[in-house]
Amino acid sequence: MSFVPATNEQRLEMLRACSAASIGELFADIPKTLAPPAPHSGFFGTEGASEFEALTICERLASENNARIVSFLGGGFYDHFIPAAVDAVASRSEFYTAYTPYQPELSQGTLQAIYEYQSQICRLTGMEISNASLYDGGTAIFEACKMAMSSTSRRKVIVDCGVNPTYRKMLKTHTAAISVDIAEVPLWQDGGLDRQRLSGVIDDGVAAVVLQNPNFFGVIDDHSDIVDKCKSVGAIAIQSVYPLALPLIKSPAEQGFDIAVGEGQPLGLPLSFGGPYLGFIGAKKQLARKMPGRIVARTADAEGRDGFVLSLQAREQHIRREKATSNICSNEALCALRAHAYLSLLGKNGLIDVANLCRNKAAYLRECVKKSIPSIKITDRPIFNEFTMALPISADDCVKAMAERGFAAGIPVGRYYGGDSDNVLLAAVTEKRTKAEIDCYVGNLREAVGVKR
Amino acid sequence: MSSIIFEKSMPGRRGATFPKSDVPIADAIPKQYARTSPLALCELSELDVVRHFTALSKKNYGVDTNFYPLGSCTMKYNPKICEKIAALDGFASLHPMLAQLPGCGGFAQGALAVIHDLENLLCRVTGMDAFTLQPMAGAHGELTGMMIVSAYHRKNGAAKTEVLIPDEAHGTNPSSAAVAGYEVRTVPTDPATGLLDIGAFRGMASEKTAAVMMTNPNTLGLFNPRIKEIAEIAHACGALLYYDGANLNAIMGKFRPGDGDFDVTHVNLHKTFATPHGGGGPGSGPVGVKAFLEPFLPAPRVVKNDFFALDGNCPDSIGPVAPFYGNFSVCLKAYAYMLMTGGAGLAEVSEQAVLNANYVMRSLSGHYDVPHLKTCMHECVLTAKRQAERGVRAVDIAKALIDKGFHPPTVYFPLVVKEALMIEPTETESKETLDAFINAMIEIAEAAESGPKSLHAAPVSTPVGRLDETKAARDMDVAFL
Numbered sequence A: 001m002s003f004v005p006a007t008n009e010q011r012l013e014m015l016r017a018c019s020a021a022s023i024g025e026l027f028a029d030i031p032k033t034l035a036p037p038a039p040h041s042g043f044f045g046t047e048g049a050s051e052f053e054a055l056t057i058c059e060r061l062a063s064e065n066n067a068r069i070v071s072f073l074g075g076g077f078y079d080h081f082i083p084a085a086v087d088a089v090a091s092r093s094e095f096y097t098a099y100t101p102y103q104p105e106l107s108q109g110t111l112q113a114i115y116e117y118q119s120q121i122c123r124l125t126g127m128e129i130s131n132a133s134l135y136d137g138g139t140a141i142f143e144a145c146k147m148a149m150s151s152t153s154r155r156k157v158i159v160d161c162g163v164n165p166t167y168r169k170m171l172k173t174h175t176a177a178i179s180v181d182i183a184e185v186p187l188w189q190d191g192g193l194d195r196q197r198l199s200g201v202i203d204d205g206v207a208a209v210v211l212q213n214p215n216f217f218g219v220i221d222d223h224s225d226i227v228d229k230c231k232s233v234g235a236i237a238i239q240s241v242y243p244l245a246l247p248l249i250k251s252p253a254e255q256g257f258d259i260a261v262g263e264g265q266p267l268g269l270p271l272s273f274g275g276p277y278l279g280f281i282g283a284k285k286q287l288a289r290k291m292p293g294r295i296v297a298r299t300a301d302a303e304g305r306d307g308f309v310l311s312l313q314a315r316e317q318h319i320r321r322e323k324a325t326s327n328i329c330s331n332e333a334l335c336a337l338r339a340h341a342y343l344s345l346l347g348k349n350g351l352i353d354v355a356n357l358c359r360n361k362a363a364y365l366r367e368c369v370k371k372s373i374p375s376i377k378i379t380d381r382p383i384f385n386e387f388t389m390a391l392p393i394s395a396d397d398c399v400k401a402m403a404e405r406g407f408a409a410g411i412p413v414g415r416y417y418g419g420d421s422d423n424v425l426l427a428a429v430t431e432k433r434t435k436a437e438i439d440c441y442v443g444n445l446r447e448a449v450g451v452k453r
Numbered sequence B: 001m002s003s004i005i006f007e008k009s010m011p012g013r014r015g016a017t018f019p020k021s022d023v024p025i026a027d028a029i030p031k032q033y034a035r036t037s038p039l040a041l042c043e044l045s046e047l048d049v050v051r052h053f054t055a056l057s058k059k060n061y062g063v064d065t066n067f068y069p070l071g072s073c074t075m076k077y078n079p080k081i082c083e084k085i086a087a088l089d090g091f092a093s094l095h096p097m098l099a100q101l102p103g104c105g106g107f108a109q110g111a112l113a114v115i116h117d118l119e120n121l122l123c124r125v126t127g128m129d130a131f132t133l134q135p136m137a138g139a140h141g142e143l144t145g146m147m148i149v150s151a152y153h154r155k156n157g158a159a160k161t162e163v164l165i166p167d168e169a170h171g172t173n174p175s176s177a178a179v180a181g182y183e184v185r186t187v188p189t190d191p192a193t194g195l196l197d198i199g200a201f202r203g204m205a206s207e208k209t210a211a212v213m214m215t216n217p218n219t220l221g222l223f224n225p226r227i228k229e230i231a232e233i234a235h236a237c238g239a240l241l242y243y244d245g246a247n248l249n250a251i252m253g254k255f256r257p258g259d260g261d262f263d264v265t266h267v268n269l270h271k272t273f274a275t276p277h278g279g280g281g282p283g284s285g286p287v288g289v290k291a292f293l294e295p296f297l298p299a300p301r302v303v304k305n306d307f308f309a310l311d312g313n314c315p316d317s318i319g320p321v322a323p324f325y326g327n328f329s330v331c332l333k334a335y336a337y338m339l340m341t342g343g344a345g346l347a348e349v350s351e352q353a354v355l356n357a358n359y360v361m362r363s364l365s366g367h368y369d370v371p372h373l374k375t376c377m378h379e380c381v382l383t384a385k386r387q388a389e390r391g392v393r394a395v396d397i398a399k400a401l402i403d404k405g406f407h408p409p410t411v412y413f414p415l416v417v418k419e420a421l422m423i424e425p426t427e428t429e430s431k432e433t434l435d436a437f438i439n440a441m442i443e444i445a446e447a448a449e450s451g452p453k454s455l456h457a458a459p460v461s462t463p464v465g466r467l468d469e470t471k472a473a474r475d476m477d478v479a480f481l
Helices: A008-017 A038-046 A051-063 A084-090 A108-125 A137-152 A165-175 A194-203 A224-233 A285-290 A316-325 A334-372 A396-403 A435-446 B046-057 B080-086 B096-100 B108-127 B138-155 B172-179 B198-204 B227-236 B292-297 B328-364 B395-401 B431-451 B469-475
Strands: A156-160 A181-185 A206-213 A238-242 A259-263 A277-285 A295-299 A308-313 A384-390 A426-427 B130-132 B162-166 B183-187 B209-214 B238-244 B266-269 B286-290 B299-303 B306-313 B378-383 B420-423
Touching: A008 B328, A038 A206, A038 B108, A038 B328, A051 B080, A051 B108, A051 B328, A084 B046, A108 A277, A108 A295, A108 A308, A108 A334, A108 B046, A108 B227, A137 A156, A137 A165, A137 A206, A137 A259, A137 A277, A137 A285, A156 A165, A156 A194, A156 A316, A156 B183, A165 B138, A181 A194, A194 A224, A206 A224, A206 B138, A224 A238, A285 B469, A295 B469, A308 B469, A334 A384, A334 A435, A334 B046, A396 A426, A396 A435, B080 B138, B080 B299, B108 B130, B108 B266, B108 B286, B108 B299, B108 B306, B108 B328, B130 B292, B138 B172, B138 B209, B138 B238, B138 B266, B138 B286, B138 B292, B162 B172, B172 B209, B183 B198, B198 B227, B209 B227, B227 B238, B286 B292, B328 B378, B328 B420, B328 B431, B395 B420, B395 B431
Parallel strands: A156 A181, A156 A206, A206 A238, A238 A259, B162 B183, B162 B209, B209 B238, B238 B266
Antiparallel strands: A259 A277, A295 A308, A384 A426, B130 B286, B266 B286, B299 B306, B378 B420
């Protein structure tokens, strides 16, 4: 099945119109010596499956996954409930089968949706401008650092180790070939920010300081003091945030940050084994010309009717080529539209409700573990919906034992932070976990770490 | 314009419900950490939101609406079954960490199998030895490819600083090379052939050259038959040859970049492999390499022993470019598409894509100038030079097409052609649709001869007319606050 509608008669007719005797003639520019050699050419003779057969194959593969395991996994990616209307509006094929809105008159739907999405991100983070989206929360940090380096003409970036370790790795990947000096500042052992050490390395050679709130250990903080320090030396302060925590915790703008970034997956995007997700970015207005990617702006036509266009395109790769602010072209527009629909449906009150449910359930789990499993050590640092536990056994062994009991218990922190943290487990709770599931988790955790009932 | 969603907000209205808390209410977030600024989000009912988005969707144009001949974008039909497959709960609700946790790898065998199998299929189509699905868009694939090139040269202690790119390349090529830290040097096109000027290229290639980025067929829709010669020149100075797979839809079954001595390639799943473009993404830009570059691919890699597993022990890897395994559900849709086409279907895809493009070009060649009137591949480039002399520019033709119910072709690209109209019909369009488009283009050419003024007002059938881009850049109204 190739989804080609041409009939044999039509093909012949079209070939005649092209003065060609055969399809092969149209490929005459490709030297015969470059044709796929045997046995590799054989692949291009293999027949495809019917729609039903393809579905059956994929249903079997889907059944070889266990997406229904009771999950306490987080680490930046969360199992939140998605209202059906998000899927319904994002399934409008006028949205999902469209290309980038280069022809604004035919794309007012996508363009207005992106403009509104940019507005949502600004309202959530408190920032003044946003863009049409970036690939994910990790590449968003890279792009934010590039903005900072470009606007300060400095090449040093300080990254707090509370930033998601995968994002820190991604930043290293993306900067390996360019001259950037990246310095990571370790956390206290319980996951808190080492303020003194961090402040000590922020000097007038620093382009950017990157922090995360809540950080990877789930700890919430107020980074205003660090931002002040950044301002005193002319460095750009960047905060990576968990968007669903923002209804409750201080927004990046309230702490004075210049750039806010984050992963938009919690805003109505399915986990989908790693993507597609959504990198969001917000910034102060004076950084507009350093922003990567597409930005939608409101304007008017000759008759004075309001409309939307891609704007400030002189920053972008198709105009500036090698001098562009970024090479990003396709972004995650449909994911941004989903996030916009999610935020619109939940609205102010729904978002506060979800944030509170997450917070209450995580607090309940933390209290239950504290009370009934004394061998597990938990700090009292303030959290949103995720926290770490120091277990009496290795976190790897615990996760293995819990998996046999039907739980994805959390993420062993030692795989990222090494040595001392091998027994540290990071557990997250979303609004989808019930009290019964949490109680059951605690009971099983007691047994898994070796405390008999 | 539909009113902005925030203007529709009614205090107290709700569009989603959540369960009452079944656990005790926790202590409030300590004041020092709590948000104090208002959360100014909208308050709407579910129906309010659905109507708002439905109204917006009616002001949009997709492949499902009508013909979308946007050159270099491969706007082919996106089979619906692929959407259904991506939404299967076993995939859509699967947490990506599961595959990495001790004792949990067994919970993600189906998803890992998809990654493994799709990587293999892409190897077979392109002739490369190994693929990564991590890059999250075409440009991200280019950047990943350039970072692999850079890691390879660093490992070999070669100090290479330049990437050579033909002037007709996509804008992402130069910027991707620049983001990877390279200086970009532009190789001219030979105006007589529309192909890379090999003489100039030979003069520019040096020991400083890290890579040469080629699109073949190029953005003029022409296949460069001297590709082996280009590869020899590049390899002789220790440079790697990069294949931009944006135009892969032209050559499946006829030419594999790997057989043309290309070392690195990316492919666009949202072009060639029928995954929808989503109004600007999510895309997916897997990168393929020859065996000697496999150690540099992003980690972790999916491996198959008795079971599928992840291998993170890749000391030469450039590291991760995505948080997990790339835009998995996009990859899954491409996988489902390839299950249905088989290799034979993919070969048929390219044959029909090329026939459709040639048919459109030949049918319009009497009415528009064609800079290189010879057999093209999957897309053709016309110029509105003749019409521009009468005051009708490429942009006017584009807008006039909108009023005739078609999405315009890509205009003013490639940059090497003045007043360019770049048309890529794709294989999924019928002859009836192509004929209707051809007739519309001919009518516009005739209108340009007789009364060009009427074309300057187009489009008149859309919710808005031509928009003031200068005002947009000046006012910078980018958020409703």
